[in-house]
Amino acid sequence: MAVMTEPRHGRFGDFGGRYVPESLIPACAAVEEAFRSAWSDPLFRAHLDGLLVSYAGRPTPLTPALNLSTQLGITLLLKREDLAHTGSHKINNVLGQALLAGRMGKTRLIAETGAGQHGVAVATAAALLGLRATVYMGSRDIERQQLNVFRMELLGAEVIPVTSGSRTLKDATNEAMRAWVADTDDAHFLLGSVGGPHPYPWMVRELQSVIGDEARQQCDSVPDVVVACVGGGSNAAGTFAGFVDTTARLIGVEAAGGAAITNGAPGVVHGSRSLVLQDAEGQIAEAESIAAGLDYPGVGPEHAYLSSLGRAEYRTVGDAEVVEAIGRLARAEGIICALESAHAVAWVLRAAGTPDLPAGSRVVLTLSGRGDKDMATLRGGVA
Incomplete structure (x- = not known):
């Protein structure tokens, strides 16, 4: 389509x-x-x-996660937005x-x-x-x-x-x-995600498409799977933009407590019609996630559209899986990612070797940010 x-x-x-x-x-x-x-x-x-080059530090590298790849039986490549200036995409x-x-x-x-x-x-x-x-x-x-x-x-x-x-x-x-x-x-x-009234969903995706464009150029062939976390969805939209016209599967990973695509219904939030978490009366329901950046009841309308076409698939992971994923990535690769990004890592850890992500798959995963900001949460200081 x-x-x-x-x-x-x-x-x-x-x-x-x-x-x-x-x-x-x-x-x-x-x-x-x-x-x-x-x-x-x-x-x-x-x-x-x-x-973007002289100040933000682009292009960000596509880093082979060699140790995790060996452990999981796949080829995992990390698009390192955590290395951009200010620590995220x-x-x-x-x-x-x-x-x-x-x-x-x-x-x-x-x-x-x-x-x-x-x-x-x-x-x-x-x-x-x-x-x-x-x-x-x-x-x-x-x-x-x-x-x-x-x-x-x-x-x-x-x-x-x-x-x-x-x-x-x-x-x-x-x-x-x-x-x-x-x-x-x-x-x-200055809206930060691919939500809100037109032109923001389109404009923000265009500005974030540098992620996917770079990643595609950095790959020597089209990957089997492209993965990114999704709250409002700007890092995923920017990543998917580089691969939407290829054969790569596009996987967006939502927080289980804030999964608007998985659990939402059509509705309007913050100026656009998309999929939104709602209660029995149709009022916007509260999202809940350990990751503040994914603690949102809606999703960008382009993600709702890609889901309706079947062009992108959306999965959910829970808070406990996210915390485990941060630790495993840190110990295997020496990279401490943000709680948001860890949702994508958690899905890969869970799916690797299953029919959802068969052995030998080549995966590009966007690490949308670094984890410095989450140390208090991870240490149990703030719930």
Whole structure:
């Protein structure tokens, strides 16, 4: 089946769209117009590409996990977004949107964050480009990601705790969007994932597609399987973009307590129609995950679309498997990955040697971030 490279009228099949208050329609339209202009401008692209190389440290390597490969009977290749500046894939999208904000004449970045990696990237880009940054973060996530809060503040960003609802990423996104409504003249809403109203799902995927494009170039042949963790889904969308037109199986791995594709139903959250966790009355249900970045009740609309086509498959893993996967990767390869990334590792550990991932398979797995931020959680300091 054909897979769209750009959503038609802002929609990926039945998903996507622009479900926002009337006051935000002009702001979303302005972002779309500005991004289309920038993305077709060779000077803008060259500026972004230059920053990705000289500042963010791209290309990130594709590292053979030799010891785990031997143990599992597969060939496992790790796409090392944990080695990008700020420690995750988030910098790819943030640098592009921050440059876009400057091109639009904006002076302030408004962002949401869960695990804090997006917030750190936003604070970093703001410092680099002379912009102000305001980052909304759930108070529960602040408690379990204190290192990243300190990093954001050290970089000059204002971190605003969100105490409503579950006090996690969903609620932080709500508050960030409300703040944007109040300041569309001066502020750009720098969304960190492939959700939200059009053009964000498409724009963020385009900015993150550098992951998949690099990985495909770094492979000497098309892998059998491409794996990435999925919350909102930006690292997976960027990774899949490089392989969606190949024969590779695409596997997205969700948190068992936040699996919108596996357990959700069509609904609207944060401006787009996708698959969403819902209660019996159709209200958005709370997600629950040890990984703050996956503690989200929805998923990007392109992932819902890829699932509906059968082009991508989605699996779930639980918290205990995730913690075990971090330890096993660390001891086998000397790499401590983020709790989010460990979901993808956990699925590979479970599936290797089964019909779902037969012996001899060649697997590309995106390590979306490093695990420094999760040490307190892993030591049992914060639940």
